[in-house]
Amino acid sequence: MLRYVALxxxxxxxxxxxxxxxxxxxxxxxxxxxxxxEMTELAARGETASLARLQFLRxxxxxxxxxxxxxxxxxxxxPGSGGFNGLLQGNWGWSFEYGKPVADVIGDRxxxxxxxxxxxxxxxxxxxxxxxxxxxxxxxxxxxxxxTVLGYLGLAVPNFLLGxxxxxxxxxxxxxxxxxxxxxxxxxxxxxxxxxxxxxxxxIVPTIVIGLSGTAAMIRRLRANLLDELGKPYVAAARARGxxxxxxxxKYPLRAALGPFVADVGNLLPxxxxxxxxxxxxxxxxTVGPVLISALRSQDQFLAGFILLFAALLxxxxxxxxxxLLAALDPRVRIGQRAVR
Amino acid sequence: MAKKPxxxxxxxxxxxxxxxxxxxxxxxxxxxxxxxxGVALPPAAKPWALFWRRFRxxxxxxxxxxxxxxxxxxxxxxxxxxxxxxxxTRNPDAIHAPPQALHLFHNGEYAGVFTYALRARIDxxxxxxxxxxxxxxxxxxxxxxxxxxxxxxxxxxxxxxxFCPDEGGTLHLLGTDGLGxxxxxxxxxxxxxxxxxxxxxxxxxxxxxxxxxGLAGYFGGLIDNVIERLIELIRSLPExxxxxxxxxxxxxxxxxxxxxxxxxxxxxxLDWPGLARAVRARVLQLREEEFVLAATLTGASxxxxxxxxxxxxxxxxxxxxxxxxxxxxILGETALSFLGLGLRAPVVSWGxxxxxxxxxxxxxxxxxxxxxxxxxxxVVLAFNFFGDGLRDAADPYR
Numbered sequence: 001m002l003r004y005v006a007l008x009x010x011x012x013x014x015x016x017x018x019x020x021x022x023x024x025x026x027x028x029x030x031x032x033x034x035x036x037x038e039m040t041e042l043a044a045r046g047e048t049a050s051l052a053r054l055q056f057l058r059x060x061x062x063x064x065x066x067x068x069x070x071x072x073x074x075x076x077x078x079p080g081s082g083g084f085n086g087l088l089q090g091n092w093g094w095s096f097e098y099g100k101p102v103a104d105v106i107g108d109r110x111x112x113x114x115x116x117x118x119x120x121x122x123x124x125x126x127x128x129x130x131x132x133x134x135x136x137x138x139x140x141x142x143x144x145x146x147x148t149v150l151g152y153l154g155l156a157v158p159n160f161l162l163g164x165x166x167x168x169x170x171x172x173x174x175x176x177x178x179x180x181x182x183x184x185x186x187x188x189x190x191x192x193x194x195x196x197x198x199x200x201x202x203x204i205v206p207t208i209v210i211g212l213s214g215t216a217a218m219i220r221r222l223r224a225n226l227l228d229e230l231g232k233p234y235v236a237a238a239r240a241r242g243x244x245x246x247x248x249x250x251k252y253p254l255r256a257a258l259g260p261f262v263a264d265v266g267n268l269l270p271x272x273x274x275x276x277x278x279x280x281x282x283x284x285x286x287t288v289g290p291v292l293i294s295a296l297r298s299q300d301q302f303l304a305g306f307i308l309l310f311a312a313l314l315x316x317x318x319x320x321x322x323x324x325l326l327a328a329l330d331p332r333v334r335i336g337q338r339a340v341r
Numbered sequence: 342m343a344k345k346p347x348x349x350x351x352x353x354x355x356x357x358x359x360x361x362x363x364x365x366x367x368x369x370x371x372x373x374x375x376x377x378x379g380v381a382l383p384p385a386a387k388p389w390a391l392f393w394r395r396f397r398x399x400x401x402x403x404x405x406x407x408x409x410x411x412x413x414x415x416x417x418x419x420x421x422x423x424x425x426x427x428x429x430t431r432n433p434d435a436i437h438a439p440p441q442a443l444h445l446f447h448n449g450e451y452a453g454v455f456t457y458a459l460r461a462r463i464d465x466x467x468x469x470x471x472x473x474x475x476x477x478x479x480x481x482x483x484x485x486x487x488x489x490x491x492x493x494x495x496x497x498x499x500x501x502x503x504f505c506p507d508e509g510g511t512l513h514l515l516g517t518d519g520l521g522x523x524x525x526x527x528x529x530x531x532x533x534x535x536x537x538x539x540x541x542x543x544x545x546x547x548x549x550x551x552x553x554x555g556l557a558g559y560f561g562g563l564i565d566n567v568i569e570r571l572i573e574l575i576r577s578l579p580e581x582x583x584x585x586x587x588x589x590x591x592x593x594x595x596x597x598x599x600x601x602x603x604x605x606x607x608x609x610x611l612d613w614p615g616l617a618r619a620v621r622a623r624v625l626q627l628r629e630e631e632f633v634l635a636a637t638l639t640g641a642s643x644x645x646x647x648x649x650x651x652x653x654x655x656x657x658x659x660x661x662x663x664x665x666x667x668x669x670x671i672l673g674e675t676a677l678s679f680l681g682l683g684l685r686a687p688v689v690s691w692g693x694x695x696x697x698x699x700x701x702x703x704x705x706x707x708x709x710x711x712x713x714x715x716x717x718x719x720v721v722l723a724f725n726f727f728g729d730g731l732r733d734a735a736d737p738y739r
């Protein structure tokens with residue numbers, strides 16, 4: 001097991017490097033950058049005094065260096081001449097739009113982003129598992145049909161719209177304040193039981209909205225896997241020996257169907273992180289989503305780049321966890337054979 | 342099992358003695374007839390006929406095919422004619438007007454299909470426009486009529502509409518937006534953009550997926566390894582942030598048509614890994630089949646092998662999984678435009694229309710601004726059912 005864990009973690013390094021190259025290419029793709037745009041604007045207005053300050057920022061972050069050099073500096077494998085030393089040295093860069101270091105702009109938001117994604121995964125597991133088992137064991141019952149319809153709707157409704165509608169009704173029926181992750185009176189207050197309760201209550205709507213399409217997909221997957229297993233002779237054999245239906249399902253087919261279920265959560269993660277971004281914009285949640293959009297619009301490169309990298313990191317780490325869980329469940333994975341799907 | 346040759350005209354040929362090649366094309370049915378002692382088998386159906394037979398049994402999928410056909414073959418090509426107003430026609434007397442109801446009876450008498458004229462009043466207490474029906478003034482709905490001028494497909498100037506409001510009357514069946522433009526007409530115009538963007542994006546991802554997946558599966562080894570890693574990498578990245586970053590990189594001063602193709606390219610470029618993986622798996626599996634070995638031994642080129650011997654074996658499956666990836670693209674375009682990073686006005690798509698419904702107050706006061714979500718949900722559902730039906734028909738053993 002230890003060998004597998006080490007190998008799996010070692011494999012993450014090249015993946016993360018490749019991701020950092022993609023992210024850097026993405027933020028360099030639009031012509032110009034935040035500072036050059038502002039400098040042209042200032043020069044057009046004849047404000048030469050501020051130009052010197054912007055030029056100082058350009059020098060500090062080596063923005064005029066060649067492309068590859070800029071990448072190396074941003075990554076933190078090469079010290080920049082202006083004093084900026086890059087991500088790996090713990091320096092996430094400077095947000096030109098906010099006039100603050102990137103760490104100050106989104107520091108608080110990172111924790112909430114992770115919390116939201118974690119809550120969503122828990123939601124998907126907690127809801128998809130019982131419903132999937134129910135649907136498979138009572139195939140073609142009214143409940144099964146009901147969940148199937150609900151699942152298709154969950155896949156078809158764009159999650160940002162669902163967010164808007166649910167938020168509207170949550171406000172109308174339960175009096176939850178609109179948007180945000182806590183009631184307005186708790187913002188800036190120290191943590192207390194009431195504040196925690198308010199945060200949890202506000203997490204409900206976004207968690208459902210982000211998790212719904214993933215839950216729908218997982219239910220369908222688990223139902224199909226379990227149905228495959230239920231038709232196999234070993235189930236009939238166990239039934240013939242007089243095992244109670246409940247015990248039988250838990251002991252045999254469910255275990256066989258569990259592997260793909262665990263592995264698929266890793267496959268769902270990218271779409272969940274995506275969903276969290278757009279839903280956060282709609283619901284005005286203090287996660288990295290809304291900041292990413294405004295940073296991309298204004299070409300605030302270090303901020304946008306860091307958030308993109310963070311989102312990718314979330315999915316990569318999530319996949320690592322799901323792979324490790326799978327390895328714990330299925331010895332074939334540990335030894336190096338691929339799990340039979 | 343090959344059929345014995347008819348007695349040739351030339352010197353008698355003994356098949357055991359020389360290398361004999363039958364001139365007539367090999368007909369397996371005739372061959373098996375001979376083997377089975379001349380018992381005629383029922384005529385075998387072509388694979389596509391079998392496919393069609395299995396598909397038709399899936400009622401929901403057939404219904405979805407009709408829905409999609411309605412959207413793609415009626416609304417997309419004839420949007421200008423079906424819409425009662427032109428795309429940018431503004432009615433300054435009906436700003437944020439609610440949907441108008443159709444009536445049949447006026448003062449207890451049948452009066453054809455008509456609407457009552459709208460009367461706007463400004464409520465000075467709440468600072469709102471309030472619209473009331475003027476029940477004394479029925480305005481007829483005209484059918485096959487001349488209305489707002491438009492350019493059909495941007496080429497021919499026409500004024501013909503399927504139905505339009507009476508002279509001086511209004512016909513806002515789904516209400517109007519903040520500039521007094523008819524929602525129904527704009528949704529119909531938006532259909533064209535929203536639905537074609539999925540198809541063009543699909544074409545891009547289809548070509549990439551088949552070529553890269555085929556290369557990986559057929560050649561294996563290093564090429565396979567590189568493509569597999571690339572697929573894994575792209576699949577592990579969250580889609581939306583990447584779309585956003587790419588969309589933000591499109592220059593703001595591009596004309597709308599360039600932005601349109603830019604967005605399709607972005608959607609297609611990130612969608613191919615799923616398809617490539619399916620193609621690779623099938624090619625890998627088929628490569629080991631005996632009929633492929635036979636074709637290889639008779640000297641078929643790799644290209645012919647893939648095109649003639651492998652592709653027909655999974656083309657139906659491929660079409661099914663391609664169909665299932667269209668809704669993702671339609672939703673992607675909607676999300677991008679909704680956030681203001683995708684298509685922008687003056688282009689009209691469902692996402693652009695939903696952009697107006699971004700804040701809660703809009704939904705509370707003008708709920709009909711959310712109506713463009715109805716066709717989005719309908720089309721995405723239809724694509725899902727249609728694709729599921731195709732997949733079941735293509736692969737009945739799964």
